[in-house]
Amino acid sequence: MRNKLIRYSPWLVHFNTGACNGCDIEVLAAITPLFDPERMGVKLAPNPRHGDILIVTGAVTKKAGERLKRLYDQMPSPKAVVAVGACAISGGVFAGSYPLVSGADKVIPVDVYVPGCPPRPEAIIDGILKATKKLEGGGEGD
Amino acid sequence: MAKYVEVPVGPQHPALHEPIMLRVKLDGEVVEGVDIVTGYNHRGVEKLGEKNSWVRDIYIFSRICGICNAVHAQTYTQGVEKLMGVEPPPRAKYIRTIVMELERIHSHMLINAVMAEAIGFDTLFMLIMRDRERVMHLKEIITGQRVHADIHIIGGVKRDLKPETAEKVLRVLDYIEARLKHYKKVFEEDYTIRKRLEDVGKISKQEALKHSLVGPVLRASGVPSDVRVDDPYSAYDELKPNIVVRHEGDSLARMLLRWDEALESVRLIRAAIKNMPKGNPVPKAIKRAAGKGEVFSRVEAPRGELIYHIVSTGGPKPYRIKVRTPSFNNIVNSGFAYIGERLADVPVILTSFDPCISCTERVLVVDEKKGLRKWVPFMALSRGEIRVA
Ligand code: SF4
Numbered sequence: 001m002r003n004k005l006i007r008y009s010p011w012l013v014h015f016n017t018g019a020c021n022g023c024d025i026e027v028l029a030a031i032t033p034l035f036d037p038e039r040m041g042v043k044l045a046p047n048p049r050h051g052d053i054l055i056v057t058g059a060v061t062k063k064a065g066e067r068l069k070r071l072y073d074q075m076p077s078p079k080a081v082v083a084v085g086a087c088a089i090s091g092g093v094f095a096g097s098y099p100l101v102s103g104a105d106k107v108i109p110v111d112v113y114v115p116g117c118p119p120r121p122e123a124i125i126d127g128i129l130k131a132t133k134k135l136e137g138g139g140e141g142d
Numbered sequence: 143m144a145k146y147v148e149v150p151v152g153p154q155h156p157a158l159h160e161p162i163m164l165r166v167k168l169d170g171e172v173v174e175g176v177d178i179v180t181g182y183n184h185r186g187v188e189k190l191g192e193k194n195s196w197v198r199d200i201y202i203f204s205r206i207c208g209i210c211n212a213v214h215a216q217t218y219t220q221g222v223e224k225l226m227g228v229e230p231p232p233r234a235k236y237i238r239t240i241v242m243e244l245e246r247i248h249s250h251m252l253i254n255a256v257m258a259e260a261i262g263f264d265t266l267f268m269l270i271m272r273d274r275e276r277v278m279h280l281k282e283i284i285t286g287q288r289v290h291a292d293i294h295i296i297g298g299v300k301r302d303l304k305p306e307t308a309e310k311v312l313r314v315l316d317y318i319e320a321r322l323k324h325y326k327k328v329f330e331e332d333y334t335i336r337k338r339l340e341d342v343g344k345i346s347k348q349e350a351l352k353h354s355l356v357g358p359v360l361r362a363s364g365v366p367s368d369v370r371v372d373d374p375y376s377a378y379d380e381l382k383p384n385i386v387v388r389h390e391g392d393s394l395a396r397m398l399l400r401w402d403e404a405l406e407s408v409r410l411i412r413a414a415i416k417n418m419p420k421g422n423p424v425p426k427a428i429k430r431a432a433g434k435g436e437v438f439s440r441v442e443a444p445r446g447e448l449i450y451h452i453v454s455t456g457g458p459k460p461y462r463i464k465v466r467t468p469s470f471n472n473i474v475n476s477g478f479a480y481i482g483e484r485l486a487d488v489p490v491i492l493t494s495f496d497p498c499i500s501c502t503e504r505v506l507v508v509d510e511k512k513g514l515r516k517w518v519p520f521m522a523l524s525r526g527e528i529r530v531a
Pocket residue numbers: 018019020021022023024057058059084085086087088092093116117118119205208290
């Protein structure tokens with residue numbers, strides 16, 4: 001029953017781990033009226049403790065990596081992670097640079113990868129909806 | 143001795159969606175001092191630039207910042223072109239200018255929208271973002287990408303501007319201009335917005351110059367300084383932009399100035415399309431090696447003066463590229479503007495500087511003081527559970 005409710009209204013937590021802002025403004029654009037994911041109940045959560053889906057943008061820097069782990073741990077289960085953009089998938093153009101640990105999946109488990117530099121808002125919304133499928137299934141739990 | 147409470151604002155969400163932390167020292171409600179902590183976003187781009195070739199670096203440097211990527215590409219390519227002795231065709235310069243001005247419009251709309259959200263005016267945020275999509279669409283039909291234009295290549299642009307596209311741009315610009323004027327009026331007349339922004343975070347002309355602030359922040363304090371006019375690049379020597387200056391120096395002045403600049407950009411794009419020279423802007427071959435030398439290149443980004451210093455020792459790779467971004471000056475040097483203001487105004491002041499953290503991270507300035515400190519979470523403060531250390 002609880003999962004069903006979440007399925008209809010997943011709340012997002014957005015964390016920029018070292019993005020160029022390109023992905024961030026597209027995530028921001030994806031929640032605005034032209035794309036309007038609120039019709040599917042998707043909205044930004046005011047606090048990580050209220051979130052269901054974590055959106056990670058940008059290459060994960062060493063400093064932000066610790067915060068990302070902490071943020072993920074603060075979110076209640078079931079939860080899903082969407083990595084948006086080439087940077088969050090593998091480091092993108094910054095791969096191999098000294099302050100990076102590269103992709104988000106080096107730090108936390110990632111469920112959906114949305115490729116692009118940056119991905120279009122439609123693709124981001126699609127990624128979010130795919131992530132809700134995981135929540136529907138009950139998540140990994142802990 | 144006054145007793146201070148330290149409040150960390152961020153790094154996850156102070157007003158905008160970027161990681162920066164302000165360590166605010168409070169005496170009651172009043173801000174006594176601010177430490178600005180960055181470094182969450184440091185990606186080592188300068189070092190990366192030394193490892194890659196001249197051509198690949200265009201894409202790396204334009205990815206310093208997604209919002210002002212075309213100006214980063216412009217500063218880099220114009221420097222490298224000077225180094226290699228390549229002159230882009232005049233039509234390419236005009237196309238670059240159009241893309242950069244579109245970028246200025248969408249950047250200024252974005253920060254005004256974020257400001258509306260920061261003061262709790264969510265409807266206005268949504269409306270501005272909706273109209274901003276029109277600008278993104280124009281960028282997409284001209285360059286092929288909504289965000290990263292990547293239209294600059296050494297010696298020209300990646301693709302030509304078709305006459306049909308130019309017509310469409312002019313059509314949509316009419317709509318955008320009307321909306322910009324409307325939003326400017328909203329910011330000028332709305333009682334709530336005025337109450338929140340007027341006289342908040344005031345910066346005098348002397349202070350602005352002393353702390354070497356740049357861009358809209360500087361111009362809102364009454365200093366007419368704009369690289370497009372002072373040191374024209376691309377097509378700006380022919381288009382002759384007007385400098386917008388305001389004298390109030392407060393947060394409201396900074397936001398209104400951005401609306402005026404966006405309107406000026408609309409005029410520039412129209413003029414650029416009208417006076418576009420003929421010719422082929424796409425070069426047949428790209429030069430890949432540079433001789434020995436050093437260049438200094440500067441451009442007016444939406445946030446202020448952007449400087450690249452490029453050093454070459456010859457060959458296919460740069461020896462050193464130093465980037466000085468406008469946000470670095472505006473954010474790190476602006477700690478003084480918060481002092482004496484109230485805690486609730488901190489996000490407003492930060493937003494009015496138009497912080498672009500991914501740019502600021504170009505230079506690592508973290509200096510974490512080690513000492514005994516009590517951390518008070520932001521939420522605890524708003525619930526009134528303050529324990530004074
Ligand atoms: S994937 Fe591209 S747009 Fe996204 S943060 Fe990385 S460089 Fe920027």
